Amino acid sequence: MPKLKNIFIHLLIMSLFVGFVLAIRFKPITQSLELDYDEGLNLIKAFLYGQGFSLYTQIWNDQPPLFTVILSQWFHLFGQSIFAARFLIILFSALLIWCFYQIINSELGKIPAFVATLVLFTSGLFIRLSFSVMIGIPSLSLAMLSIYFLNLYQKQYRQPFLILSGGLLALSLQIKFLTVFLIPLMLFSLALTNVTIFPKKQLKIILQPFLWWLGSLGVVFLLIGLCFQQFSHLDQIFESHFHQPSEIKLVNFNNFEYLKKIISPDYEYIFLAFLGILTIIIKKQRNGLLPLAWLVTATLILIKHKPIWYHHYLLLTIPISWLAAYAIASFLDFCKNWHHSKSLKIKKFIFLILSATFIFLMITTPANPKGRPPTDxxxxxxxxxxxxxxxxxxxxxxxxxxxxxxxxxxxxxxxxxxxxxxxxxxxxxxxxxxxxxxxxxxxxxxxxxxxxxxxxxxxxxxxxxxxxxxxxxxxxxxxxxxxxxxxxxxxxxx
Structure with a gap:
């Protein structure tokens, strides 16, 4: 019963998140003809797939198949409409936010997790991307769920969590390949755990968690790929992505300028992340190495990748928000040096201030770009x-x-x-x-x-x-x- 009660509470929290997004962004969700050109591409692929056309052999497709299949089945259940599609993305966003909070809560506590979630949700384009019919949020939500189960394994050492983690990252990759950079980072995180719990064990025992994780990832990824004949049409997936001639006139090909433009609304969050990095280094906090490695790797990828688009910013804003939590945790540790009663009052005061700030920022965070209204x-x-x-x-x-x-x-x-x-x-x-x-x-x-x-x-x-x-x-x-x-x-x- 306690477990069922916890599940109900978590579902209620996610439902409140979904309801809140709908409430503050109802007009662009329901009235915008098209929030991004990619919406039209994803919607028509799902529509054609639902009509019986097969991916790759008939429907030209430069992305993995899973999101198209999920969206098509969603239409089958709830009807073919732009609202239904955007609502599905909101659910994926709720899953991402929930996983993000749970991971940080287990590492640093409720207040740092709450602040980090606030930072993520109010960052530049997160709200807008939380209801655009694009593949970034679904892929990253499953990647965060994979990290969540890896986090559970690192605390409880239960093999099913490891298998679930690998399988979920495979699902993430079968929505968008860009999360592939998380594989070595998660293996590194797993290695740090193995060093701690198996310091003097045999090599076979030490390698076993890696084999289970990689095995589940590989099996799930291959099964989906074979099911949809993905590997017979790799030219569709890679050809257009890796043969992009540069257009100097477009700011998207000027990586530094474009990155500076999309991160400009979040300089204060980047400052918090910087303080978090200092905390991780000074206190030698191993758990903080994953978001730090994520931020460094994603930054290097976006500096090299051409062209880059505004929705790539999600690859940066997640680790930035995560690292900010370490700065908040360090501040709370500082408060603990005061008298306990004072510290408790300060924590309550901080929580009230943060709650008020959260509500204020949610309401005032602009929906820009607001999408293309139905002028046509x-x-x-x-x-x-x-x-x-x-x-x-x-x-x-x-x-x-x-x-x-x-x-x-x-x-x-x-x-x-x-x-x-x-x-x-x-x-x-x-x-x-x-x-x-x-x-x-x-x-x-x-x-x-x-x-x-x-x-x-x-x-x-x-x-x-x-x-x-x-x-x-x-x-x-x-x-x-x-x-x-x-x-x-x-x-x-x-």
């Missing part, structure tokens, strides 16, 4: 008007097709900057897709100038399509297939 509802209305006679929609912004409940050619489900910039998707290939599917409707809303610069592509459109809508800024165009046309589709809905 006319396009969605046009798609819906002709939905009954439409088999396919050709679009460079799949969010429109998702809102209308229409399919896009699966080969172009991911029409992203990385794919176009790397040369993986060319104008010639787009023309071939157009010819093969003969989509009854076409919407251009992101790469108009790039697509229309190809003369063969435009010649085909002018011959077979009629433009019936252009917005005032001429950034969105809608076309209908001519009733009398020369296009013969090579792909049907079946």
């Amino acid at each position: 509802v006319e396009v969605i209305q046009l798609l819906l008007k002709h939905k009954n006679s439409t088999h396919w929609v050709f679009t460079d912004r799949p969010i429109y097709a998702f809102y209308a409940g229409l399919r896009v050619p699966p080969e172009m489900a991911v029409i992203s900057y990385k794919r176009l910039n790397s040369g993986d998707l060319t104008s010639k290939q787009l023309l071939t897709i157009l010819q093969n599917y003969c989509p009854e409707q076409m919407v251009l809303g992101r790469w108009i100038s790039q697509i229309k610069s190809d003369s063969d592509f435009m010649a085909y459109i002018n011959e077979n399509y009629s433009k019936i809508y252009t917005d005032e800024k001429k950034t969105v165009e809608h076309y209908l297939l001519n009733k009398v046309h020369k296009c013969t589709p090579k792909h049907s809905l079946e």
Whole structure:
């Protein structure tokens, strides 16, 4: 019964977190057409997968398969809507926050854990990313759950925790490969534990925890990859990521400038993290080596990786918040040198101040960027008007097709900057897709100038399509297939 009571309390706390995020960000969650272009890509992949199309062989996909599968099943249970998808991300965010708090609470106590959670939640872009349909939060939440179970193993030395930790990190990797850098860091943390509990044991006994952890990670990762034929299409996953020509004009390729820009709202948190690092070094706190190694490794990755995007900041803000907890713990230790009664009063006072600060920061933390409002509802209305006679929609912004409940050619489900910039998707290939599917409707809303610069592509459109809508800024165009046309589709809905 005590265990059931604890589970209920933890679920209640996570529910309150979810409710709080919904309350303070209800408008952008429910009314923003698209918080990020990646939302449209993730939504349409899940939609197509739910329609029976397979990943990699039919749906072009440059990411691991797990999030698409999870989101597709979520739609099956709760209906296909942008709110349902964003609510799923909020749940992943709640899991991340819960794991983060529990890990620090077990190491440093409630107040440092509370402050660190406050720092994380109010950091630059965390709230906004907590409901954007993107893969960063889901991947990192499972990675934090993996660290949580590793933390439990290091305290209780129970093998199931080790197996769960490895398996959960595999799930994280099958959502986004970027968490792969945590593998050596977690192995290092495990090694520190083994040195403590097995100082004079045989090599076989010392290596056993590593084998269990790596074994569970490898088995789960391989099973998912084999199930979705992931390893037969590694070119899709790696080609566009590692063949990005630099565009000096874009700030995203200027790593130092862009990093400085995205961390600028959190300089005070970085100062706390710096104090936390000093505490770890001076007091030789082994537990603090994991977040410290995480921060150093993630910083080196982001300095080298090109291009970097704002959502990569999560890789920094988690260890920064974690390290800040050590600074708070050091301050509380200082308070303990005072008379006990005074110390207790001070702790209560600190807790009240922090609680008030938490509520204030939650309310005042801006939702920026607020997402793209539904200014192009006319396009969605046009798609819906002709939905009954439409088999396919050709679009460079799949969010429109998702809102209308229409399919896009699966080969172009991911029409992203990385794919176009790397040369993986060319104008010639787009023309071939157009010819093969003969989509009854076409919407251009992101790469108009790039697509229309190809003369063969435009010649085909002018011959077979009629433009019936252009917005005032001429950034969105809608076309209908001519009733009398020369296009013969090579792909049907079946």
